[in-house]
Amino acid sequence: MLAVSGLTLLLVSAPxxxxxxxxxxxxxxxxxxxxxxxxxxxxxxRSCFPLVSNDTGGNxxxxxxxxxxxxxxxxxxxxxxxxxxxxxxxQTCQRTGAECLLDSTNPANAEADSPPRxxxxxxxxxxxxxxxxxxxxxxxxxxxxxxxxxxxxxNSGHDFKGRSSGPGTLALWMSNLNSIxxxxxxxxxxxxxxxxxxxxxxxxGVSFSDLVTFADEQNLTIPSGGxxxxxxxxxxxxxxxxxxxxxxxxxxxxxxxxxxxxxxRGDHLVANGCQNTDLFFALRGGGGGTFGIVMKMxxxxxxxxxxxxxxxxxxxxVGDNRLxxxxxVTDQSLEFxxxxxxxxxxxxxxxxxxxxTLSPTAANASVATLRTFMTTNLTGTFTMTVEPNYKTFFxxxxxxxxxxxxxxxxxxxxxxxxxxxFETASKRAELVSTLATLFDSVESSIVFGxxxxxxxxxxxxxxxxxAWRNSLWHVNVANAWNFNTTVAGVALKYSSLTSAVNPLRxxxxxxxxxxxxxxxxxxxxxxxxxxxxxxRLLAIKQKYDPEHILDCWQCVGWLGPSNSRxxxxx
Numbered sequence: 001m002l003a004v005s006g007l008t009l010l011l012v013s014a015p016x017x018x019x020x021x022x023x024x025x026x027x028x029x030x031x032x033x034x035x036x037x038x039x040x041x042x043x044x045x046r047s048c049f050p051l052v053s054n055d056t057g058g059n060x061x062x063x064x065x066x067x068x069x070x071x072x073x074x075x076x077x078x079x080x081x082x083x084x085x086x087x088x089x090x091q092t093c094q095r096t097g098a099e100c101l102l103d104s105t106n107p108a109n110a111e112a113d114s115p116p117r118x119x120x121x122x123x124x125x126x127x128x129x130x131x132x133x134x135x136x137x138x139x140x141x142x143x144x145x146x147x148x149x150x151x152x153x154x155n156s157g158h159d160f161k162g163r164s165s166g167p168g169t170l171a172l173w174m175s176n177l178n179s180i181x182x183x184x185x186x187x188x189x190x191x192x193x194x195x196x197x198x199x200x201x202x203x204x205g206v207s208f209s210d211l212v213t214f215a216d217e218q219n220l221t222i223p224s225g226g227x228x229x230x231x232x233x234x235x236x237x238x239x240x241x242x243x244x245x246x247x248x249x250x251x252x253x254x255x256x257x258x259x260x261x262x263x264x265r266g267d268h269l270v271a272n273g274c275q276n277t278d279l280f281f282a283l284r285g286g287g288g289g290t291f292g293i294v295m296k297m298x299x300x301x302x303x304x305x306x307x308x309x310x311x312x313x314x315x316x317x318v319g320d321n322r323l324x325x326x327x328x329v330t331d332q333s334l335e336f337x338x339x340x341x342x343x344x345x346x347x348x349x350x351x352x353x354x355x356x357t358l359s360p361t362a363a364n365a366s367v368a369t370l371r372t373f374m375t376t377n378l379t380g381t382f383t384m385t386v387e388p389n390y391k392t393f394f395x396x397x398x399x400x401x402x403x404x405x406x407x408x409x410x411x412x413x414x415x416x417x418x419x420x421x422f423e424t425a426s427k428r429a430e431l432v433s434t435l436a437t438l439f440d441s442v443e444s445s446i447v448f449g450x451x452x453x454x455x456x457x458x459x460x461x462x463x464x465x466x467a468w469r470n471s472l473w474h475v476n477v478a479n480a481w482n483f484n485t486t487v488a489g490v491a492l493k494y495s496s497l498t499s500a501v502n503p504l505r506x507x508x509x510x511x512x513x514x515x516x517x518x519x520x521x522x523x524x525x526x527x528x529x530x531x532x533x534x535x536r537l538l539a540i541k542q543k544y545d546p547e548h549i550l551d552c553w554q555c556v557g558w559l560g561p562s563n564s565r566x567x568x569x570x
Contacts, residue, residue, distance in 0.1 A: 039128050045119070050115060082154065129172055140170060152164050177203030179202065179206070201258075244354045307389070352398070446476050
């Protein structure tokens with residue numbers, strides 16, 4: 001990645017128009033202000049393309065290209081690049097088809113990067129400030145205000161809705177902020193009467209890979225998402241953040257004790273339960289990229305604990321196995337949740353369960369029916385172990401068995417299924433019928449039994465959708481495509497997914513969706529993502545960002561789809 005030095009940028013083979021743009025006094029002055037940390041947003045696969053559009057920097061480099069093709073689907077490499085996004089349509093301009101993508105099914109396929117195909121900048125930010133301090137953030141905010149350059153916040157690139165990219169944008173790239181500090185007796189700033197809690201304070205760029213490892217070394221437990229390259233303090237927690245341990249320990253937003261944040265007004269604040277409480281409320285579920293730029297987060301942690309783990313699978317090609325499996329897990333899920341199990345249900349494969357509360361003997365008894373059903377009725381497999389800690393459990397089960405797809409264009413859709421659909425046989429039958437049709441209509445599906453069921457609604461001080469508090473399942477389905485899918489074909493992927501999920505939306509009227517993994521074109525998104533909290537969140541948005549410096553797709557108070565920053569959405 002090339003860095004600006006003074007008023008000049010060394011671009012050996014960059015297009016003239018880009019070089020002139022970079023050499024403007026304004027960009028040079030910004031680079032000086034941030035200590036030379038202004039970096040160019042270069043498409044991840046740029047080095048593989050001999051042909052490049054006029055707005056795209058970087059160089060054709062066969063040796064570098066070989067490395068990119070070898071690791072094109074690697075989570076950690078993508079997360080390390082300003083131009084790397086896990087779901088690659090957010091590197092592109094979907095409306096025009098301008099892109100710089102390889103073949104996600106075979107990155108070595110020369111058809112994707114050989115002439116006449118052209119590498120385009122797409123929606124990758126033109127430049128990013130590799131943030132090292134709050135001063136850098138303030139410099140970016142002020143530059144955006146002065147020059148009218150749209151601002152985005154970029155962390156690891158895990159973003160299903162395009163909130164951290166955009167054509168012609170300046171990114172605040174947070175990955176440098178990687179400090180982790182244990183605070184065994186943490187009291188939020190200004191909270192003289194609060195009971196101290198065991199906590200860790202993490203910089204905005206800390207990934208769960210580093211945080212889970214740190215926790216393990218300190219004999220602590222920190223629940224994570226399903227991919228360890230996700231940033232712990234970014235959009236994950238600000239959108240809610242679910243884990244296979246959420247049933248017992250709540251959502252990530254539930255466990256936050258304090259944020260350090262720079263607001264679009266230019267204030268450097270601490271937000272917690274005792275000061276700037278409205279901002280604290282908004283940052284715990286109101287969504288990333290909206291209310292401020294989080295510099296640090298302090299979150300509650302727990303002692304190291306053993307995890308009861310179960311993985312059971314079946315052959316989906318045999319008879320009615322898939323339907324029988326779906327019926328069984330629907331019948332049993334409420335009891336699983338009551339006993340403290342968190343679940344990942346993969347309709348075409350099987351089920352993963354984790355329980356941090358039961359003794360091994362009690363855990364074994366609680367899944368006896370599952371063991372019999374999977375091995376006898378479905379002639380499948382059943383494995384049960386007791387892992388000594390969360391990291392070992394994650395590495396052995398989630399890391400090895402649950403593969404979050406990256407390096408591909410993919411769009412998800414989400415629905416939270418209320419507990420009432422598990423309480424009676426008739427409701428369960430309705431749900432099974434609806435889901436069976438849905439799962440046959442999409443390319444991939446997973447059901448997360450990761451709602452805060454045992455944690456309980458009485459602990460809710462966050463702004464996530466209230467539907468999280470009375471639901472048992474978070475259903476997630478997705479469609480994917482490839483580098484050579486036409487604009488019309490991409491549009492069809494989105495619209496067909498929305499249509500496929502509509503019957504589940506109709507069945508669960510009044511519920512909601514998980515904003516971080518929701519349909520890009522989620523109907524009635526304000527109610528779906530935030531429910532009764534939306535009016536309060538909108539007022540908080542107007543208070544802390546009156547000039548609307550931060551804006552993102554379907555975020556609180558957004559400018560709407562006709563705004564020019566969304567010109568690459570279909």
